[in-house]
Structure formats: structure tokens, C-alpha cells
Amino acid sequence: MKFAVIQFPGSNCDRDMYYAAQNALGEEAELVWYEGSNLEGYDAILLPGGFSYGDYLRSGAIASTTDIVTQLKDQADKGVPILGVCNGFQVLLESGLLPGAMLTNRDLKFMCHFEQLVVQNHQTLFTSEYEQNEVISVPIAHQEGNYFCDQSTLTRLRENNQIVFTYQNNPNGSIGDIAGIINERGNVLGMMPHPERAVESRLGSDDGLKLFQSILVNWREHYVAGA
Numbered sequence: 767m768k769f770a771v772i773q774f775p776g777s778n779c780d781r782d783m784y785y786a787a788q789n790a791l792g793e794e795a796e797l798v799w800y801e802g803s804n805l806e807g808y809d810a811i812l813l814p815g816g817f818s819y820g821d822y823l824r825s826g827a828i829a830s831t832t833d834i835v836t837q838l839k840d841q842a843d844k845g846v847p848i849l850g851v852c853n854g855f856q857v858l859l860e861s862g863l864l865p866g867a868m869l870t871n872r873d874l875k876f877m878c879h880f881e882q883l884v885v886q887n888h889q890t891l892f893t894s895e896y897e898q899n900e901v902i903s904v905p906i907a908h909q910e911g912n913y914f915c916d917q918s919t920l921t922r923l924r925e926n927n928q929i930v931f932t933y934q935n936n937p938n939g940s941i942g943d944i945a946g947i948i949n950e951r952g953n954v955l956g957m958m959p960h961p962e963r964a965v966e967s968r969l970g971s972d973d974g975l976k977l978f979q980s981i982l983v984n985w986r987e988h989y990v991a992g993a
């Protein structure tokens with residue numbers, strides 16, 4: 767399996783994401799600079815955390831206007847698995863690949879600590895290795911992590927089972943305690959917590975590894991089996 771890890775100016779979790787795929791999961795990963803690159807031929811695409819374009823305008827806003835995100839939309843339409851973590855999630859929201867928006871944290875402070883998450887939907891290609899309602903420990907590190915959407919969108923997210931992770935103790939004011947959502951097709955996941963920073967117990971938790979393992983298991987089932 768070959769992962770693309772997209773790098774924007776200001777990304778700072780690209781190496782963590784690369785390590786998670788290449789070293790912790792043991793699959794092939796490539797760092798893909800946002801300019802002059804082609805996203806064809808990758809089996810999954812990872813949008814890492816960080817401060818793309820310095821978070822100017824809004825976190826993820828400027829990155830969402832780049833050509834690589836136009837290509838990302840094409841790959842999403844083809845059903846390629848796409849994971850956006852923290853700044854990556856913000857890019858997915860700003861690009862319209864996921865519904866809703868990020869507001870500044872309720873307490874107006876950057877927060878960086880482990881949070882307990884509840885796996886609300888273990889029937890996705892990103893969460894099939896987890897148990898339903900499993901509680902996992904994954905770090906957060908953000909200023910604009912307060913997920914917001916209007917009531918009709920929230921209703922739709924709930925009805926479609928698109929809420930994948932919630933916070934057990936909501937740290938930032940996110941509506942519905944939402945920590946991660948998936949698109950209706952089920953191939954684009956955005957989440958504020960950092961699973962790539964929890965792939966080995968020496969990091970404080972290895973609960974994030976099962977997310978990458980889920981992507982691999984589903985790729986093997988749906989792509990290799992169908993070859």
C-alpha cells in the first residue's frame with residue numbers, strides 16, 4: 767500500500783504522519799510537496815497537522831485554494847481514502863470536502879494534551895479495527911478545534927452515522943462533542959486529535975495505530991481481493 771503525505775508551507779506533523787505509515791504500519795509512504803506534485807497512483811492520502819500558511823485568514827483556508835487540493839477532490843471522487851488530521855481536517859472543511867467549520871477553542875487558548883475519544887462508528891474504513899464505543903487516548907494540539915455546523919447539518923451527520931469520534935470530556939466546545947467526521951461516501955475522514963502521535967506506547971499511547979491498520983485492512987479487502 768502506498769500513502770501520500772501532503773506537505774504545505776507550515777505543516778509540522780508531516781514527518782509524524784510519514785513515520786506512522788512507513789515505520790509503525792510498515793507500508794510505503796511518500797512526502798508530497800503541495801506544489802508541482804501529482805496525486806495519481808496513491809492508495810491513500812494523508813493531510814497532516816501544522817500551521818499551513820501560518821494559519822493566516824483561517825486555519826487551512828489558504829491551503830484549501832491550492833492545486834493539490836483540487837487534485838485531492840478528484841481523488842476523493844474516485845473513492846481514494848483521505849485522512850485529514852487537525853490542520854488537515856481544517857483544510858478538508860475549508861475545501862468543502864467535509865461539512866462544517868472550525869471556530870477558535872471555547873477558552874480562546876491553544877491546547878495540547880491527551881484526550882479520551884469515543885469511537886462512535888467502527889464501521890468505517892478508518893475505524894474497523896476498533897470496537898464500537900471503544901474509548902481511546904489520543905493527543906490534541908490546536909487553537910481552532912471548536913467544530914461547528916448548523917442544526918440541519920448536525921442532524922444529517924447523526925442520521926448518516928458520519929460522526930466517527932467524539933470527545934469523552936469536550937475540551938474545546940465542539941458541537942455534539944464532535945472530534946472527527948466522515949463524508950457520506952465514507953472515504954474522507956477529518957479529525958482534530960492526532961492518531962499519528964499515538965502509534966507507539968512510548969509516545970504515551972498506541973491507540974492511534976488501529977486507525978492506520980484499519981486503512982490497510984480495508985485496502986487489502988477491497989483492492990487486492992478485487993485485483
Ligand SMILES: NC(=O)CC[C@H](N)C(=O)O
Nearest residue numbers: 815816852853908909910
Ligand atoms: N496541530 C495542528 O494541526 C494545529 C492546527 C491549527 N494550526 C490550529 O492551531 O488549530
